[in-house]
Amino acid sequence: MKENPIRSLPGIPVLLACIVGFLVAGYLFKTGIAATDLRLIVAAAVIAVLGLFAVVGLYMVEPNQSAVLSLFGKYVGTAPDNGLRWNNPFYSKRKVSLRVRNFESGKLKVNELEGSPIEIAAVIVWKVVDSAEAVFNVDDYESFVHIQSEAALRAMATSYPYDSDDAGLTSLRSHPVEISHHLQEQLTERLSAAGVDVIEARISHLAYAPEIAQAMLQRQQANAVIAARTRIVAGAVGMVEMALMELQKNGVVDLDEERKANMVSNLLVVLCSERGTQPVVNAGSLY
DSSP: OOOOBOOOEEHHHHHHHHHHHHHHHHHHHHHHHHHTOHHHHHHHHHHHHHHHHHHHTEEEEOTTEEEEEEETTEEEEEEOOOEEEEOOTTOEEEEEEOSOEEEEOOOEEEEOTTSOEEEEEEEEEEEESOHHHHHHTSSOHHHHHHHHHHHHHHHHHTTSOSOOSOTTSOOTTTOHHHHHHHHHHHHHHHHGGGTEEEEEEEEEEEEEOHHHHHHHHHHHHHHHHHHHHHHHHHHHHHHHHHHHHHHHHHTSOOOOHHHHHHHHHHHHHHHHOSSOOOOOOOOSOOO
16 A cells, blocks of 8 residues: 545635535525525525535645545545645545654563663654555554554664673663664664654663662672773783883893882782872882
């Protein structure tokens, strides 16, 4: 089912013609009653019936709206013109809004890729681009959009971990742009059958489920501490290596292996300590 644009007549001239017809019918009916002329009465009745029949074909189409027309269950076409319009009175007309709409899904509780329960919600921005598909391909396109959006959000959430220590691995928390793009692609694929285009889809709420939130917070803190200490140690080792190379290069002091080990130990303690160190100054011999 694809949309087929159909022309419609301006409704204001038709409405004016109907008003004139009703006035003429009223005049003929009054004249026929006064003159007891059956022909005038019949003519007035015919004109009035034709006017009523023409009025039934009038309908209003607002901006960013279209009217889907069908004749005895068969799709005829879609009238996109705005304002007061007129078509065959036998056509049934269903208005479809083409405006941009959005909604926020409820907070869904799902298990992410690693099996941890999380809460997730998304904001979906969408609009109808094919009125015929929206009306005839699904029973209720608005309900279809809401249900399929939640299904796509669940499927997407189970495909990624909540967080990851690997910078190259996409996760829900650290890669919002990629996640939103993937969610929009899934929604577009699911909703295209209903003539709906997804303009934007983004995560609006993301958190661990309450029952594991505290444990996950401790794990995140532990991972952060480990990552920080790893970086500190790597930097400290580089600084110690540079110091030894500069001392040897400039010939400041000649250190044997034991002295080097002692110096390395002291420098690592100073550089890796979480607090400021209290050095002990040796005023005598190194030994």
